[in-house]
Amino acid sequence: MKQLERCVLKACTALVLLVVGTTAIAAGSNDVSSLNLRRGATEISGQVYDLHMLMFSICVGIAVVVFGVMFVSMYLHRKSRGAKPANFHENVKVEIAWTVIPFLILIFMAVPAAKTLIAMEDTTEADLTVLVTGSQWKWHYKYMDREVEYYSLLATQREQINNRYNKGENYLLEVDRPLVIPTGQKVRFLITSDDVIHSWWVPDFAVKKDANPGFINEAWTKVDEPGIYRGQCAELCGKDHGFMPVVVIAKEPADYEAWVSEQESIQRQAREEEQRLLAMSMSKEELMSEGERVYNAACAACHMPNGEGLPGVFPALKGSVLATQNDPTAHIEIVLNGKTGTAMQAFGKMLSLKEIAAVVTYERNAWGNNTGQLIQPKDVNAVATGQ
Template sequence: HPRVWMGLLLWSVLSQAQAAWTVNMTPGATEVSRTVFDLHMTIFWICVVIGVIVFGAMFWSMIIHRRSTGQQPAHFHESTTVEILWTVVPFVILVLMAIPATKTLIDIYDTSESGLDVQITGYQWKWHYKYLGQDVEFFSNLATPSEQIHNKAPKDEHYLLEVDQPLVVPVGTKVRFLITAADVIHSWWVPALAVKKDAIPGFVNESWTRIEKPGLYRGQCTELCGKDHGFMPIVVEAKSQEDFAKWLAARKEETAKLKELTDKEWTLDELVARGDKVYHTSCAACHQPEGQGMPPMFPALKGSKIATGPKADHLNIVFHGKPGTSMAAFGKQLSEVDIAAVITYERNAWGNNTGDMVTPKE
C-alpha cells in the first residue's frame, strides 16, 4: 500500500536525520546516564502510543467512520463510565512512569560514600576545581577563552571548546561534586555524565558520577552568565585509577612547590635576581638582553611606558599577550612567581630603578 511505503520512507529519513544530527539525548558514559536515557526513551514511546491512539480514534471518528456511515456524533451530557476511565487510565500511566523516574532521581541525589570529592566553582568565565582534602586546586582556564580569542588565529575555532586544564577524575570511582559559584549563577553540565547542576553563589549543589571508561567528556556552562557565557567550556578527563594516582601525586608536588615559592617573603633583590633569569630565558630573544628591543618589530622595554607606567598594564601584557602582535600570553607558560619576578626585574632594570616590586600574590 503506497501510504504504508510513504510512512516507512518518512520514518527512515527521520531516524537517519536524528542519527546524523544527534538530535536525541546521548546514552552517555555512566550507569546513571544510561538509566536517564532509557527513561527518556520509555516515556517518549509511551507518549507516542498515547498520541497514536488518541489522534487515531479522533480522526477515524471524524473522517473515516463518519464518511462511511454518514452518522452524526452521539449527543450526551455526562457519562460516569467515560469520566472514571479518563481519570483512572492517565493516573495509572503517570504512576507507572513516576516509579522508575523517582527511583532514578533518588539515585542521582545520593551523593554518599564517594571516593573523591571535588568542589566546582563557577567564575565569569572559567571553572575552578578543588580536590577536597588533597591540597590540589586549579582553574580550568587561565585566561578566559574570550581573552584567548584575541590572542589566537581567527581560523582556529576549536580552542573555544578547549580548556587549559581539564577536571581529572579516576574511572570506576564515585566522584562527588560540590557545585557553587563566586559571582553569578552558572551551570555545570556534562551531557555524557548526565550531570547538570546550577552553580549558585552562596549555595552548594551536590551531584556525582562514576565514569566507566577513560576518555574526554565535554560540556558547557548552561546558565546565561554574562557576555562570555558561550565560552565557558568544561572538559572532564577520566583516567585509569593508576594514572589518576600518578597525576594527583605530581599535581600535589607541583602545588606544594608553587606554594612554597608564593608564600616566601621575597626581598626586592631576590625577586630581581630570579626575574633576571626568567627574562633571559623567555623574553630576551625578542626584546634583547638589555631590553633595547629590535624596533619596530619588537619594542624596546628599556625606559618604555611599559616599564615606567602602571604595574597593572605591565602585568596584563605579560599575562594575556598583546592582540595583533607576536607577543604571546605568558600566563600559562610562567608561574605567578616567575611573572612577578620578571616584571619586577624589568621595572627595576629599565624603569629608572623604581624599587617597584610585584608580589607573587598580586
C-alpha cells in the first residue's frame, strides 16, 4: 500500500509539473512556434493568439482542479486508510453547482471569442481590395483599384524537389511573383477559385479562407511592419497541392506606390507590345527560342524536356496527333483553355499571346515533329476571340 501511495503522489506531482511547464512554454516566446500558435504580424492575429492562450489557460485550470480532486480523493479515501464509501444518491446543491459553473465558464469564454470573430469578419472601410483566385496549382492576384494582375507560381528549383540539390531555407514556400501590400492600410481579400476548392492561408495574418469555385469569400488584414510573410494552400486540391505556396511582401506605403506604379507601366507596355505583334510576324528562330524557354518553364515538368511525357500519366507531344496535324487550332485551344478532367491547365491568362504562339510553334517543330508551321500571336488571338 505504501508503494501505491508513492505512485499516486508521483502521478499528482508529474501532472502538476506537466501542466505548469506546458503553460509556461506556451505563454513564452514566439520563437517556440512548433509548440504553440504564433502571435503573427497583425492586431487580429494577436487577438487570436491571446484568445487561444485564454482558452488554453482555462482548460489547464479545469484539468488541474478536476484531476487534482480525483487524485487527492483517491489518496485520502483509499481502503487501506479505512475509508468507507458513502451511500447517497442525490445532492441538489452539487447538481446546481456543476450546471451553473460550466455555464458561467462558457459565457466567460464566449464573450471574447465573439468579439474576435466579429472583428475578423469585418471587411468594411478597406483601403484597397485584391481579388485572389486559386487554380491548379497557382494563385492569381488582381488589384481591383489598379491595373495590375498576375499569377504567382512556385519558384523552388525542380532539382530540390527531385532531391538533386539540398533543400533551401524556404523550400516549397517560394514564388516567382509574391503579393505586395502596403503597411498600415486595411487590405480586403476577395477569395475564389477557377476549378476546385483551395484555401488561402497566411498564418501571420490569421487569415485562412476557402477559395470555392462560383463563390467569393472575404477576409482582410492590416500589417504594421514591413516584411515577408509566407503561407500555402491549406485544402487538398490535387496532385500539386503541396506546390502552391503563398508569399506576401508588406512594403511601406511609398515603396508600395512605387512598386504598383511600375507594375502598371510594365503591364501597359506588355499590352501595347501584344497589339504591335498582332500586326507583324515573328521569325522561326525567334519563335523557337522563346518557345523552348516557355516550354521548359511551364510544360516540361509534365510532358518532359524530350516531349515524350510520362506513359499513362502525361501524354507525349513528340509525334502526337495534336502536335503534328495540319490544323493547329486544337493545339492552340488546349494550351489556351486546358482540358477538363485532366491535369492540363489553362495558360490563356498566364502566358501572353507571344508566349503561347512561341510554345505551340516549338511543340510542333521540336523532337522531330518538323511540321514547318509557324504560329503567330495573331493566330492565337483569333482562336482566343473566336474570330
